[in-house]
């Protein structure tokens with residue numbers, strides 16, 4: 001019975017695991033063009049989803065088996081976290097485009113107005129590697145077979161309207177040519193009106209987009225009367241205006257306007273001979289992404305008018321946007337505006353149980369398309385669904401591929417690690433995100449941490465440079481987590497070494513000044529930054545080595561303990577340990593767990609109660625560090641050691657690491673908010689503040 005239930009329970013997950021593997025294969029050659037509801041993924045796989053069990057049913061299975069229960073808890077969480085049935089079981093909260101080279105993560109909030117997203121463009125530089133991260137919550141029941149489906153359409157068809165209308169009535173009567181080309185970013189309008197022999201012609205050309213407005217107006221009244229041509233062209237950097245006025249009856253008027261800057265060339269040529277004769281209007285507008293050409297030729301009343309309008313922002317679109325139809329509501333028009341599906345990606349997200357914390361899913365790395373032809377706006381339809389095709393959330397948005405990052409700030413919000421950013425802003429300490437060129441060897445020269453990635457071996461060295469003692473302030477922790485996240489996303493980075501640029505000190509631990517005499521709000525934000533640093537580093541997928549080249553008390557010791565391997569300078573002056581009790585404060589459970597997982601129960605108990613700082617040899621003896629070397633060799637040994645670790649098959653090592661650490665990480669994740677509350681109420685107590693004050697005074701006294 002037990003065996004059967006365990007099998008049944010495990011079977012659901014194994015099948016899902018198998019599905020995940022199968023879908024990876026499918027994703028590798030994603031080429032489908034059918035809309036999401038038309039696809040039959042299961043049929044392709046010859047797969048039948050197992051009958052779904054409720055959370056309660058699964059929890060009831062062998063509930064006396066303690067180890068099975070622990071396993072279930074890890075996978076499924078502890079139980080429903082939201083009972084209100086009006087709240088959906090699955091809530092998708094945000095999508096982030098993660099890209100190492102981006103000035104910051106590009107995040108869309110999915111809890112607000114989804115309609116507004118349709119109009120918003122999220123910019124991506126061409127050719128960059130990126131991944132999509134989705135945050136979602138599961139509130140009551142296990143969901144299995146979650147999928148994220150991502151349909152990409154070429155923008156410019158459905159969201160673009162191109163209309164060319166030419167009306168030529170009879171010999172005595174006038175022609176009207178109207179050319180309208182518009183999409184979310186751009187409106188081009190060319191209107192040519194020519195009435196009869198004695199009457200006026202009007203040509204209006206308007207071309208505008210977010211950055212630019214071009215207007216050309218040509219007015220020609222009658223034989224005795226004047227012509228007016230007005231050309232206005234303006235953008236952020238430039239304004240050009242040309243006005244041509246011509247009165248003479250038999251005479252030719254010519255207006256030529258040429259407007260150009262680095263990115264753009266606009267040429268407008270208007271040639272008008274006389275009323276019996278030909279008029280030519282040529283408008284050429286081109287920039288790096290776009291070419292617009294309007295040519296209007298009008299011979300005489302007995303003769304034909306030609307209007308040619310060409311507007312393209314990528315060659316693939318060319319044929320669709322150039323057409324002429326006398327009736328805009330005919331089926332030809334209908335067909336022309338249908339969007340074309342370019343790509344369909346299906347990502348297997350997996351099975352999840354209810355949990356207070358959000359789950360997150362990250363897609364494999366994708367490369368943004370590159371080249372003049374593919375620049376432009378793509379319309380994306382996103383679906384968060386599952387095996388039963390439940391629509392947990394569907395939404396639409398636009399991805400704009402540009403030659404370079406620019407003006408993306410408006411659509412960037414910094415969440416996740418970035419919530420650290422907002423926290424520091426909230427407390428009046430705006431944090432300047434370091435804009436880092438990650439493709440160079442020298443990655444960053446941000447103020448408190450130097451990051452140096454050697455592309456020849458994939459090893460990044462993060463050197464703490466926060467004098468005098470590398471204390472971990474809110475800013476330091478924020479910078480640390482951001483750098484670590486960037487390196488995690490950087491495919492060329494394979495492992496990270498943490499060390500100090502300050503003499504004799506690895507890190508003096510958490511910055512006491514962030515906890516002493518500060519507001520509860522500040523303490524909360526600070527503690528969240530400490531948690532995020534720990535969550536990122538302890539759960540880091542890549543190899544981490546601490547090259548401890550100096551003293552490493554409390555938070556400094558914690559940071560070293562989070563690494564996979566510790567090499568310490570063999571110097572009796574340097575010591576390491578969780579000495580919190582010496583300050584009159586208590587290391588929280590996750591500090592304790594990190595030490596416990598490294599040195600065992602008894603040593604942890606002694607160590608924490610007494611707040612022991614271990615000299616290098618003692619630290620080696622109890623297993624707090626793994627190796628001692630002369631100070632001058634700490635970094636080189638770390639590089640060598642990392643090389644040895646890199647020889648182990650990465651995937652197997654990563655899974656083993658996660659297997660060892662995930663329960664500890666999950667424990668904090670499940671108690672993050674409560675832990676912050678505990679910290680704030682503890683640290684702001686008068687007695688604790690007094691202890692911290694005395695400790696600080698003692699530090700200063702020691703110095704004196």
Ligand SMILES: CCCCCCCCCCC/C=C/C(=O)SCCNC(=O)CCNC(=O)[C@H](O)C(C)(C)COP(=O)(O)OP(=O)(O)OC[C@H]1O[C@@H](n2cnc3c(N)ncnc32)[C@H](O)[C@@H]1OP(=O)(O)O
Pocket residue numbers: 468469471505507508509510511512513551553554555556579580583585586587588678679682683696699700703
């Ligand atoms: C019921 C349970 C609920 C649980 C709730 C949670 C409980 C809270 C948990 C909090 C966990 C805390 C973790 C920490 O990391 S606390 C910080 C602990 N760090 C230390 O104790 C180290 C103290 N510093 C030293 O020992 C020495 O400075 C050091 C050996 C690192 C270097 O010695 P050196 O002689 O070279 O330098 P100085 O001592 O002269 O220091 C230079 C200046 O730096 C200031 N300083 C030092 N350390 C810190 C620090 N951590 N934060 C802020 N400032 C620091 C020092 O005062 C000197 O300043 P001045 O130049 O102004 O005098």
